[in-house]
Amino acid sequence: MKRRFSLLLRTLRRKIAAGVVGPSSHQRKAVASLALLGLAELALLTLTFCTNFLSAYIHNSLEIFHDFRLRSLSNALAIVEAERRTGLFAEQALQRWHDAHLAGWSFWNTYYAGVHPAVTVAFLVFILVRMFGWNLTRVNWKRLNEGVPPQSPPPDYEPVAPAACYAPDGASAVVTRASFADMNPAQQYRFLRAVWVLGAWLAFLGFLFVPTMPPRLLPVCDFFNDAGANVGACLTTEFSFVDTIGAHGSLLWDWNDESVKSLNNPYAAFPSQHTIFAAWCAMAWIMLSGPASSDLALRSPRYWLRALLRWGIIAYPMATMYCIVITANHYIADALAGLAILAISYACVYCYYMYRNRRTSYTAVATLPPTLPY
Structure with missing residues (x-):
């Protein structure tokens, strides 16, 4: 079913591209089709990035805020009770320790407010541009032109068979490989994008069905939404969390x-979307950078420098999880749930690709019509 739907979308995109550029070369039609693909990808990524706002709109439209607040x-x-039973409830103590020994709240508040979207968008743009760059420069398009006989063929000219007008990885980014390193940039983009999109929408389901009040709002009595309703729980005797953004501010925005x-x-505290996106960025970087070359000796400084550049990215999700806890925006359980959701998303996408890898015949790629951009 998904394969037929994908074929239907590609056919529709080809027809729209043909209508836009009119009677023209295959390359111009391919460029127009690729532009339509880019618009569709941008729409999907933008909608996925706004799942927090979408969940707020749904709750405000379908639920009385007082009931929403009590449920959260x-x-x-x-x-909190589950964390106390398992010994994980350390958020208050960690925030007090950080305030006494490190502080720097302006930095951490700005980190929470700005690094989360900026780094994620940067990674998405990088893999998207990388995918389009591969589609626009790969050898397939040159071979497509070679399949058209020139007006004045040289004496040694040999026509290229239509089936040979595409390279083996030719025209479809949906074709999979057993190893991520064996995929072309378009396939790698789709793999990483699928993991990110699935993780974000699983978190969206958590925002819808398991709304959770963040720690910073548990002792708050004087924070109101745009309708004038109290957002906090006013549990001042049970909890001592400090809303650090409200108390110290950030360089970008305020509650x-x-x-x-x-x-x-x-x-929208459970699960932590900050953790999902940060861990995804680290995963994407590690997978794209790949292992060190076998030509590098273990004692070589270049080997350890490359390993540091590859695995040092793990510090980013660790710093993000530390930030969301000390700023009282998430519980430790929220971060753990975010890691679990990313793992589930990766497993689902990986299993799907393995399934497609067994069912896809790579020899069929060469027979695809030459109007497809990939």
């Missing part, structure tokens, strides 16, 4: 900004 408080207290109040879901 109940889920938050359940998480009292009207746009934040109207668009943001205040109870």
Whole structure:
């Protein structure tokens, strides 16, 4: 079913591209089709990136805020109780320790507010541009022109058979390989994008069905949304969390900004989307950089420098998880749930690719019509 749907979308994209450019060369049609693909990808990535706002809109449209608040408080207290039973409830102690020994709240608040979207967008743009660059420069398009006889063929000219107008990895980015390193950039983009999109939408389901009040709102009594309703739980005797962004501010935005109040879901704590996106960025970097070459000796400085550049990215999700806890925006359980969701997303996409790898015949790629851009 998914294969037929994918074929239908590609056929529709070819027809739209042909209608836009009119009677023209295969390459111009391919460029137009690739542009339509880019618009579709940007729409999907943008919608996925706005799942927090979408969950806020759904809750505000379908649920009374008072009920929404009570349900999120109940889920938050359940998480606190579970953490206390397992010995994980260390958020308050960690925040107090950080405030006493490190502080630097302006940095950490800005890190929470700005690094999360900036780094994720940078990684998405990088793999997207990398995919389009491969589609625009690969040898397939040159061979496509070689399949057209020239007006004045030289004496040694030999026509290229239509079936040979595409390279073996030719025209479809959907064709899979057993190893990520064996995929071309278009296939690698689709793999990484699928993991990110699936993880974000699984988190969206958590925002919808398991709304959770973040730690910073548990003791708060004087924070109101744009409708004038109290957002906090006012549990001042049970909890001592400090809303660090509200108390110290950040360089980008504040919870009292009207746009934040109207668009943001205040109870989107479980799971932590910050953790999902940060861990995904680290995973993408590690997979794209690949292992060190076998030509590098273990004692070589270049070997260890490359290993540091590849695996040093792990510090980014670790710093992100530390940040979301000390700023009282998430529980430790939220971060662990985010890691679990990313692992589930990766496993689902990997199993799907392995399934497609067994069922896909690579010899069929050469028979695809030459109007496809990939």
